[in-house]
Amino acid sequence: MQLKIKSLKYIINICCIALFSITALNAQTKAVDSSLVVTGEEEMVKTEIKKKDSVQPFKRFKADGVAAVIGDYLILETDIIKMREDIKNQGIASEEISDCQLAGRLMENKLYAHHALQDSTITVSEDEVNNMIDQQMDRMVQQIGSMEKLLEFYRKESEKDLKEELFIINKERTLSDRMQSKIVSEIEVTPEEVRQFFDRIPEDERPQFGDEVEISQLVIEPEVPQEEEQKVIDQLTEMRNDIVDNGASFATKAVLYSQDATSTKGGQMTITRKDPLDKDFKQVAFSLQEGEVSKPFKSSFGYHIIQLDKIRGQKLDIRHIIIMPKVTDATIKIAREKLDTIRNSIVNNKISFDEAARKYSDEEETRGDGGKLINPKTGDTRFELTDIDPIIYEKVNSLNEGETSLILIDQTRTGTKFFKIITVNKKYKEHIANYSQDYTKIKELALREKQIKAIEKWQKENISDTYVKVGEEYKDCAFSGNWLKQ
Secondary structure: OOOOOOEHHHHHHHHHHHHOOOOOOOOOOOOOOOOOEOOOOOOOOOOOOOOOOOOOOHHHOOOOOEEEEEOOEEEEHHHHHHHHHHHHHOOOOHHHOOHHHHHHHHHHHHHHHHHHHHOOOOOOOHHHHHHHHHHHHHHHHHHHOOHHHHHHHOOOOOHHHHHHHHHHHHHHHHHHHHHHHHHHOOOOOOHHHHHHHHHHOOHHHOOEEOOEEEEEEEEEOOOOOHHHHHHHHHHHHHHHHHHHHHOOOHHHHHHHHOOOHHHHHOOEEEEOOOOOEOHHHHHHHOOOOOOOEOOOEEOOOOEEEEEEEEEEOOEEEEEEEEEOOOOOHHHHHHHHHHHHHHHHHHHOOOOOHHHHHHHHOOOHHHHOOOOEOOOOOOOOOEEEHHHOOHHHHHHHHHOOOOOEOOOEEEEOOOOOEEEEEEEEEEEEOOEEOOOOOOHHHHHHHHHHHHHHHHHHHHHHHHHHOOOEEEOHHHOOOOOOOOOOOO
């Protein structure tokens, strides 16, 4: 496959679309309780509800309006219309994309989901999907204001109707995701394959990389005074006593006092040991008996109490309340003054940024590497300037190599302020791809090409073994796959 494109970002996007062809119509963010997650940054995106994408048997629908049938799945004309609308909402020029291309993409998605259902190694439980839906709806209610407004906006008669629609969308999306992941899960590229991939790209067609930087940061967080922590512990202890001794409602107290998204439904959660939650939180939850309420305990995000409602095999139905102790104006001032002193020592060459970060930074993830940041998209230390947080873009762009920024104010996912300084370790000017300098990115592109070929091979084999019926309006389309079985 020749890559006749100059922009690396465009190449990666094209490869991603070919590999992971779950449309935005079906793309719902798998959200988790933001007060408990400890692995990775939470992607700040708005969840959108999509219309019903049919997964019901063909015989239950009239033939009119059916664009295609893939196994047990239908693609309706309205699905294609809604997909185009969603593309427009994302700011993409949808007029450049034909109905044939949209239909082809939807057929691929249905093919993955259909074969995932036949694969005994791929499972998607109802509990798993329902948990996704609960978390999505929590966030949507927060965004729009209330469940009533949410139902009115999406023209649903009841919360049950909305959940049924989301169940279909989420289950199909998850099946399709897992089928695609399985197809490419064991594919790797050797250094020789990366070299061959790069050599096949003509010199005048090699991708151009934008300006990039390597950044380090040093973080100082205000301390929470002991008296503030004790206030929270006392408050949670009082709540627990009222629940245990007087039969007060845990759910009501969660609605009134808990400081996370689950408060809107009385602190209710369903968890497993594999969920990416704080380890102390899981340890306490799985130590409880049904009906038991834990004593107050501390996690990475605050203080909790948990009530175990029901044990269902490897899953727990729980309710929890989290309260986060507050920092004070005095501790905020102390933190800023501390960082100001550290910064002055760096600027006056009394200590290097790397050494200072290792010695003083409160950010555990980066402290051991001198504050050096890792790009989550690529796994290396380089960031394209266009990908940098807009809050610090201007600061980074104006710094020369080795310079240290002024003190910046940021906040955690729970809203607690902290202070940081950043330095630019190295700047890379816009340039044409170079094998040694850009090996990581070239390897990624080579892997994507190999994965795409595996996907194409899988599609070719499985289209021939799957019941496929394409509507008359789409029989003249030049599909990339042999959907017409000619």
